[in-house]
Amino acid sequence: MSTPPANYPSDDGLQAVYDANRTAMVMPRQFQLAQIFVASPKDTADKVVEDRARKSLDEIQRKLKAPGADFAAIAGETxxxxxxxxxxxxxxQIRPEIRSQVMGLTKGAISEPIWLDDGWHILKLIDTKASYTRTLPEVRDQLVQQMRSERAAVLRRAYLAELLKQNPPVVNELALSSLLGGQVGAAR
Structure with a gap:
């Protein structure tokens, strides 16, 4: 009863829903990033841990600044x-502190170390994809599935409403009264 017809939605209906929801089809700008992470929690009171993290960070930065440095290899060493x-x-999805640094990078560039709660982050911008609106063929299957699911829910509610209209529920007050120990009549 709740399964939509096999030919639902029509191509025109699908196009109309796509057009009406075009803004929801926008893919935000995306960044392909690589990261080198040096753990050094903010709340650590251990000077030795902090000094070790700082030395590690300095060594990584020295390696990255060397001619022909391979970010991936250095990241692998960590x-x-x-x-x-x-x-x-x-x-x-990128934390604001990191996003501000990434926005200023050119393709292939490496950021300065960024200090966050958990430690130091050094990022490399590998590539960028501009924001774009996904086309109907890209979202067709997902949109058809969503429309069929919504139609099934509408059909299910309509069927149940019709059943209730044809067979309204009846409360057996005697049975309810004995179940509740005579409290139904006393409540009036």
Whole structure:
């Protein structure tokens, strides 16, 4: 009863929903980043840990500034997987402290160390994808699934409403009264 017809939605209906929701189809600008991380929690009172982190950071920066430095290899030396590659990250998912640094980088550039709660972050901007609106073919399957799901919910509610209209629920006051120990009549 709640399954939409096989031909739902029509191409025209799909196009209309896509056009009406075009702003929701926007993909934000994305950045492909790699990271070298040096742990040094802000709340540490251990001077030895802090000095060790600072020495490690200085050594990494020295290596990165050397001619022909390989960011991925240096990241690998620090234990980072995949050369520190974080993959594609949407602009809104990047912490503001890091985003401000990344926005100023050119492709292939490396940031200065960025201090956050957990330690030092050095980032490399591998690539950038500009913001764009996904096309109907890109979102077609997802949109069809969503429209069919919403239609099924509407059909289900309509079916239940019709059943209730044809067979309204009846309360058996005697059975309810005995179940509640005679309190139904006393409440009136």
């Amino acid at each position: 234990g980072a997987k995949n050369g520190g590659d974080l993959g594609w990250i949407a602009e809104g």
